[in-house]
Amino acid sequence: MATLGDVCAGLAQHKSTLLRELCDTNLLDVLVKKGLFSLNDLELISSAADADKCNYFIDIVGKHSGGKLQELCSILNKECPKLTKELLNDRQRYIINGKIIIYIQFD
Secondary structure (H helix, E strand, O other): OOOOHHHHHHHHHHHHHHHHHHHHHHHHHHHHHHHOHHHHHHHHHHOOOOHHHHHHHHHOOOOOOHHHHHHHHHHHHOOOOOHHHHHHHOOHHHEOOOEEEEOOOOO
C-alpha cells in the first residue's frame, strides 16, 4: 500500500492537471459534501492564487489517513478523469500489479 507521501508526491508531479481539475470540476464541492474537506479548506483553495491552489490542496490531503485517504482517491478517480489518466500513464512510479498504488481503484 502507498503511503501518504506517495499520494502527495503523485499529486505534486501533476500540478498542472490538478489545477485544471480544481478549476474545471466540482471536486472541491464533492470533497466538502463528503466531509473530507471543510468549508474553510474550500475557501482557502478557492480564494488562493492559481500558483498556490495545488499546494494548499496537497497540504490538506497530507492531513488525511487510512479510510479517508482511500475515499479521497476514489473521488479523484470519479471527478478528475484527466488526472487519473495521467497517474495511470505514470506507470513506473504509481502502478503495481495493474493498480494505482495511491489507492485510486477502478470499477
